[in-house]
């Protein structure tokens with residue numbers, strides 16, 4: 635599973651970084667990004683939860 639955040643769309647609400655801190659982190663700009671493109675094993679469900687919960691749908695999840 636891969637994931638990325640469209641930083642132009644992200645409004646910095648912080649839901650993803652609190653839901654899946656092992657997958658997403660907040661940058662200096664106040665926008666979140668994926669720590670690494672490939673979601674760590676075992677974090678797929680929290681990454682999906684974050685993507686589903688993002689209020690502006692900035693998170694993309696790609697299944698392999």
Ligand code: F3S
Nearest residue numbers: 644645647648650688
């Ligand atoms: Fe941004 Fe959505 Fe995360 S607005 S901080 S990508 S939950």
